[in-house]
Amino acid sequence: MELTLEAAVLHVLDPGADLPVLSQTLLTDEDALHYLGGLAAKAWNSEEAKTCSFTSESPLLAHLGELDQAFLSVTADLAQSWFDVLRENPSIPAADAAFLLLNIDGNDYFAGLKLNYKTGYAHFFDMGTGDAVTGITRQDFLLPGASGKADEAFFVDLASQQVRVLEKKYEIDGRKQPYLARRVLCVKPGMSPKEKLAAIRDIAVEVNQQFYGSTGVDEPELAAAVCEEFREFRSASSQPGAPAQPAPVAELCDKLYGNLPHAREAFAQALAEREIEMDEPLPMPAAAVRRMEKQSLRSAGGVEIKVPVSVYRDENAIEFIRNADGTTNLLIKNILL
Numbered sequence: 001m002e003l004t005l006e007a008a009v010l011h012v013l014d015p016g017a018d019l020p021v022l023s024q025t026l027l028t029d030e031d032a033l034h035y036l037g038g039l040a041a042k043a044w045n046s047e048e049a050k051t052c053s054f055t056s057e058s059p060l061l062a063h064l065g066e067l068d069q070a071f072l073s074v075t076a077d078l079a080q081s082w083f084d085v086l087r088e089n090p091s092i093p094a095a096d097a098a099f100l101l102l103n104i105d106g107n108d109y110f111a112g113l114k115l116n117y118k119t120g121y122a123h124f125f126d127m128g129t130g131d132a133v134t135g136i137t138r139q140d141f142l143l144p145g146a147s148g149k150a151d152e153a154f155f156v157d158l159a160s161q162q163v164r165v166l167e168k169k170y171e172i173d174g175r176k177q178p179y180l181a182r183r184v185l186c187v188k189p190g191m192s193p194k195e196k197l198a199a200i201r202d203i204a205v206e207v208n209q210q211f212y213g214s215t216g217v218d219e220p221e222l223a224a225a226v227c228e229e230f231r232e233f234r235s236a237s238s239q240p241g242a243p244a245q246p247a248p249v250a251e252l253c254d255k256l257y258g259n260l261p262h263a264r265e266a267f268a269q270a271l272a273e274r275e276i277e278m279d280e281p282l283p284m285p286a287a288a289v290r291r292m293e294k295q296s297l298r299s300a301g302g303v304e305i306k307v308p309v310s311v312y313r314d315e316n317a318i319e320f321i322r323n324a325d326g327t328t329n330l331l332i333k334n335i336l337l
Contacts, residue, residue: 001045005037007071007101011079013086013114014094014141020083022076035146036098039113043153043166044104050181051190052163058186064158067101067110075099078112082184091171092179093117095151096143108158113150114180118142152180163187193283196276197226200249200283203270204256211263224309225255227293229282246281253278297330305330 010032012021027033043049054061059081063074079097086092093116100111120142126133144150155164165187167180181189191199204222229247249271257264268278294306311317321329 001041002103002105003037003041003044004103005033005040005100006103008033008036009072009075009099011075011097011099013079013083013097015083015086015090015092016094020079022079024072026072036100036113037102038146039098039115039144039148039150040100040102040111040153042149043111043113044155044164046149046153046166046192047194048192049153049155049164049166050192050195052165052181052185052187053190054161054163054187060156060185061161064110064156064161067158071099071101075112078184082114085179085183089170089172089179093151098150104155110156110158112154114152115143116151118144118148154180154185165189191274191276196283199274199276200252200271203267203274206270207257207263207266211260211266222256223293224312225252226282227289227309228255246283248279249276249282250278252282305332 008027009023009025010027011023014020027036060074060078063070063077067074078099082097086094095114095116098113098115100109100113102109102111117140120139121136122139124135124137150166152168153166157163163181163185165181165185167178169176169178172179178189181187201222229252232247253264253267257267271278293310294308296304296306298304307318317333319331319333321331323329
C-alpha cells in the first residue's frame with residue numbers, strides 16, 4: 001500500500017469542556033504528519049472496517065467538493081458534530097480528531113481519525129531553588145503511541161463517494177452500539193470483511209443443517225475452500241501485471257455446492273437476505289483466514305484434534321467415515337510415533 005498525506009488538521013474533542021477546540025491552521029510538523037500517516041495506514045488495513053454509503057441526510061456529502069478550498073471549515077463543522085455526540089453520551093471517550101486529505105494507491109480520500117486519550121507518566125525536574133528536584137507526573141491526555149492505533153476512523157473516496165468506517169461500540173441509549181457511521185457521518189453502515197466472512201460461514205452451516213444434516217458441507221470444508229481461494233489470490237497477486245482481485249462469492253459456492261442444486265439456491269437466497277451478492281469479491285482478511293487454517297474437531301468424550309485444512313481433503317492423510325446415526329468417525333493415517 002502506498003499512502004501520501006497531503007493535508008492534516010487536529011481538533012480537540014474533550015466533552016469536559018463546553019466547546020471543542022477547533023484549530024485554524026494545518027499541521028506542518030513532519031514528525032506529526034508521519035505519525036498520523038502511520039495511524040491512517042493501520043486503520044485503512046483493519047479487517048473490521050465497514051464499507052458504507054452516504055444517505056441524502058448526510059451534511060458532509062454536499063461539502064466533499066469544497067475540501068480543497070474549505071478544508072478547515074468543513075473539518076471544524078464535522079468536529080463540532082462529533083463533539084456534540086460525545087457530550088450527549090458520556091460513555092464515549094474524549095479524544096482528539098485528526099482530519100486528513102490523503103492519497104492511497106492512486107485514489108484521493110478525506111479521512112478522520114479519533115485518537116482517544118491515554119493515561120501515562122512522565123518525569124519532570126525543577127531547578128528553581130538551585131537544587132535539582134525530579135519527580136514523576138501523571139499525564140491524562142496522551143495520544144496513542146506510534147505503534148498504537150486510532151480507535152475509530154473513516155475514509156471517504158472522493159471519486160466514488162464510497163465510505164470506509166472503523167467504529168467501536170459504546171453504551172448509548174441503554175445498549176452497546178456503534179455511533180460514528182449513523183450519528184456523525186450519517187452514512188448507511190455495511191459489513192466489514194470480518195463480519196461478511198463470518199456471515200458467509202454461518203449461512204453455509206445453516207444450509208448444511210437445513211438440507212443435508214451431518215452429511216453435507218461442514219465448517220472444515222468451508223474453511224478449506226476459503227483457504228484455497230486465499231492461496232490462489234495471493235499467488236495471483238504476486239505475479240507481474242494488473243493487481244489480482246479476490247474471487248467472487250459465487251466461486252466459493254461452486255466449491256461447496258457444485259453438485260447440490262437445492263443447497264446452492266438456499267445459499268444464494270440467504271446471502272441476498274443479508275445483502276451479500278454472489279458476484280461481489282469474497283472477503284478474505286488475512287488474519288481471519290489464518291484462524292481458519294486449523295479446524296478443531298471434538299468427540300462426545302471431550303477429545304479435541306486440530307486438523308490443518310491443507311490435509312482435510314487428502315484421503316491419504318485422514319478419512320471421514322459417516323455413520324448411519326449421523327455421527328462421523330475420523331481415521332488418521334500414517335501416524336509417526
